[in-house]
Amino acid sequence: MPSLSDSVSVLAGVGPKRVAALKELDIGNINDLLTYFPFRYEDLQAKDPSELTDQAKVTLKGTVAVVPVLTRFGRKKNRLNFRLLIDEHTIIPVTFFNQPWLKDQLEVGAEVVVYGRFDAKRQSLAGMKILASANNAMGSIYPANKSIRQGTIKQLVEAAYDQYSEKIVDLVPEPLRDQYHLLHRREMIHDMHFPADDAAAQAARRTAKFEEFYLFEIRLQIVRQQDHTLHGQPLAYDLTALKAFIDSLPYELTAAQKRVVNEICFDLKRPVHMNRLLQGDVGSGKTVVAAIAMYAAITAGTQAVLMAPTEILAEQHADNLAKLFADFPVNVALLTGATKPAARKTLLPQIANGTVNLIIGTHALIQPEVSYHHLGLAVIDEQHRFGVNQRRALREKGQQPDVLAMTATPIPRTLAITAYGEMDVSVINELPAGRQPIRTTWIRSNQVDSVLREVKAELSTGSQAYVVTPLIEESEAVDMKNAEAIYDRFKAEFEPTYQVGLLHGRMKNDEKNTIMADFKANKFQVLVATTVIEVGVDVPNATLMLIYDADHFGLAQLHQLRGRVGRGQKASACILIADPKNQLAIERMTTMTNSNDGFVLAQKDLELRGPGDILGRKQSGVPDFKVGDPVADLNILSVAQQAAKETVAAPNWDDKDANLPLVAFLSTTAHQNSTMD
Template sequence: MAVTQSVAGTLFCKFRGKKGNDVKLTDSVATLPGVGPKRLAALAALGIDTIESLLTYYPFRYEDLSVKPLNELTDQEQVTLKGIVAAPPTLTHFGRRKSRLNFRLLIGQDIVPVTFFNQPWLQKSVAADAPLMVYGRFDAKRMALNGMKIIGTNPDDPMAPIYPANANIRQTTIRQLIVAAWEQYQTAIEAIIPPAIVAHYHLMDRRQMIHDMHFPADSDAASQARRSAKFEEFFLFQIRLQALKHRDQTQQGIAINYDNEQLKRLISTLPYELTGAQKRVVNEICLDLKRPIHMNRLLQGDVGSGKTVVAALVMYAAITGGFQAALMAPTEILAEQHANNLQAIFDGFPVNIALLTGSTKAAARREILPRIENGEINLIVGTHALIQDTVNYHQLGLVVIDEQHRFGVGQRQALREKGMNADVLAMTATPIPRTLAITSYGEMDVSVIDELPAGRKPVTTRWIKDAQIDSAVQFVKAQLAAGHQSYVVTPLIEESEAVDMRNAQAIYERFSTLFSPTYQVGLLHGRMRNDEKEAVMTAFKAKDFQVLVATTVIEVGVDVKDATVMMIYDADHFGLAQLHQLRGRVGRSDQQAYCILIADPKNEYGVQRMEVMTQTNDGFVLSQKDLELRGAGDVLGKKQSGVPDFKVGDPVADLTMLSVAQQEAKKLTDDADWQTQPTNQVLVHYLNAQSDHEYMFD
């Protein structure tokens, strides 16, 4: 299990480092030769600070440098050829800094011409009648090689690893440091995953796995090592999530003994029958409220599935138990809409609602804050203003966070800590496929509303090309004539020379001309002040204008019952999940609604997204497709999705392995004594050493 001697010998003949029991994988990479402050900073930018992080900094691909016979090569295959240089090389210069190096390689009885472009320094490595190995792209028609690099006479690594690098540190440097770390620290590598799991899934020993990830003998060894590395990565991640979940479940929380009869009375006053899915999730959440442990539950449901009324019912349950409830929304428009809707739902019930946002006037705040602190106000709706230091709650028992992925972890935690470890219900209208449920929300209990209210008609979606826009405008006019309203969405606010997309300002001006004087057109975009946005939405809801040209600021939550048409310009520039959220702004009543996608996709990827949007209204189907096409980080956003950047595993492509790792992690942590069992001691020690305090194990 040693690295090729020629590599190790040349690199470390002068190296003097830690020996024997002194080495630990938590040692800084500064212990390695050649790592000074500048290189330490360059490595840190790649996420490398310890020996552990260096040894698990795996290559993303390999160049197979093993030699194949000429008769087995295919056209344009990247290959390594080994032969004798048949004649002195010739170097030709042409143009500015352009050159061509030519020589012939004798392989058996065959002569193979080799050409290198713009690498004149390689001439000194090519000597007539000397053996040579060359890597490049094989041209089967010409029986020639377009050279990429000269290997020498024998490769140090038959499978050359290629690592992610940056401008401040080269591939060769990363490789040298990994070799150094392996030579010095390989004996410190211990088996982490319990032996029974390793045996059951035929995983590699960890030391062998790390070796074969960096120094594989062949492609099979690299493949087996990568399989084991993926499982380890998924398993360790799931162990941490399960630890969070167990911590919540064992942490002392609030037992909210709500009045079930009062809750039933509120349900009986609703102007509609709850769906079966709504009844199920209300029961799930209320059961958690009664338990004396901290609730951490995610409520997910498609647009229009009725999450708001579920939130209203469980908040009322908390209020009947003598506690306050708070609902935090990502925007002031959405917070105000929630406050108005809740006011209507709780009309005639002992619920005192306050709206608290950044725009709340100082005089109103002076009146509201004492009433929150003394408990007179028992339902507080707002934005991040709810977590300001000046806001003190009397007895906050339940926190509801709407569109929770739009808040940072710190904001969610701050609101929870405003109460005595208040129960948390996070809501999202972004349907989450199983992949993201396992990765992003694995520490939460999940309730799903998978049923639309009765009478709600699916939105009819059509995809048209630019040439058909005039007919779409006529369709919108017909809808306006019937008393309805329309959204028109564009990706940009102002014209951009760099991107060929429609812009909101230009479309607003064009539509104002098209619809004048019969209909009025409004404009809404993210650069407006909050009070300006609020004024525009209020006017649109009041039908002061019939067409609203907007950017994606109207994507989440805004509810205008009479809006039946959603036109989306340059729809191929949006992801499926975002298009579905935009489409969800119409069809909020029993009227038939329409979504018109305007796009001329430049590639098959864009065509696929347009086609799938016209085929289904199921947000879960769309989000899974979006995940497959774009990746987890782009679906919810890199910063806020919570989806980790796995080094080797792909939560979409490797979903089965991810699920198995979750099952094994849950099975292990469900045993109350798992941390004290001898076979798990290395795992527990490793997790404590590698994790921050949030994941510390007892």
């Protein structure tokens, strides 16, 4: 029986080569083809010659006034000329290049519809194609590649719709279609490909966007529901012991931290699997919230782990947490790739028998030889730096431990809905008392000498400075400052009065760790580095950050770098050095100087650069939607998410008649995706 899941090979003219060409466009079956929508439309409505403007693409309707003349010149080159009689007063010369077969379609006195580019000076038309009629006012333009032309795509879409339109069923349930005034799916697909006019195209596109977002969000909500119902171990933590630990902290928690702690602790006690994202700006106090959550898990008799993206960060967490838990029954251990074999041999049995109940580390925590006695909580720091498989491997250690993912990259609402839609989200939206905003200024490269004087003045007070460059060494491909050249310049300028260090990603881990530790110990007063310090060790004494070629960084990354200073009680500053070449880069610089709010900057970065550039293309978690734009269409995305939540939250939603086509579609596409993987 014919089905939208049939391979495109069932269509006439689609052999193995064309199947392969379509596969390059992610078109494998009939549904893929029918939802391969045009990215724009040409206006094919026949125009009056008086309306025409120079070089506009237009459609003219008339009759062939004279016998067409075909002239051949050069190798395989030809020109077809004829005159088009529009009305009794208007004749337009028409020229087609290298389409000799059109001559047979043009008889004197025959009515034709010609599409082409109008030349106002010559009052002529450079023909592109002859249309079947002037009734179809909109011409669909499809994304194509070198393997398949868009004209072929259009023909295949028409064939698929003719043969399979009766098989197109509504995926968005009727109550939602009525509530949001959406088209039936068959009508939407027709009007996306063959709209009668612009209004029809717009209505179809609006429905297509909602359907696309709704299907995406339905899948996320199913994952979320399964997380909340299929797994989970309630952690009966000791509230008295937990309060004693919180009271021992050397500072009062902010209202935001208290709210987030309550959200996490509520989840820990529930017999469902926690999958929560903790987001907060640089310096907002996420780590202490994670410490409270991990101690809660430990008082419940389980183990906790914290996985960090770098050894430097893992060591910092281990040192800080060991100090925090010095007076409490917590046995902290560090496990990274740098852990010596002898220490590892001693440590692994202690993790396996539960002697060690708090393990800090890198991806070494998920190696097959690492077994946990009873893992209750897994905390993932800077979680977007880990791949999906690494995060899954950590969850699979033990009996589906609760997961708390942390990120200091504030997530705009668009990304929260798409990349993290299956997670519960907690936000720390205030800084601890005493944290001063970082003064940010932007200068041109010809003003650097004055900045060096400012650096010396700051160092003379006993403070330290970071100097960041985008490159490690000189490159012929790009004209940007590099760490090695800046390091040489700063050594010549500052030594022997002040010591200058160099840190970049090509160094071995041991070397990087030593340099970072020496900087923290104030053996270097200036550290020249690449973005390897973006997530790094806290150095409260560092009060000045210089960033060369700042216009080559995104806002979120600049904000992360800026967050390396201002971690102590002293006033701190960030100086952006940039000579932006375009308005977009200028806008990034002015935005940075005007805002210290990571959420504002993240939203702006998303608008300027897109989700893949913020979180990294592979890690962003944001799919390449076909018609919807999660930034520009945030309102539709938000409504679709809420609709998906309500659909899945209804009891036995997948057994209701109105939802059966949706359930069948989700089942079919899930099977297709699994076989493709």
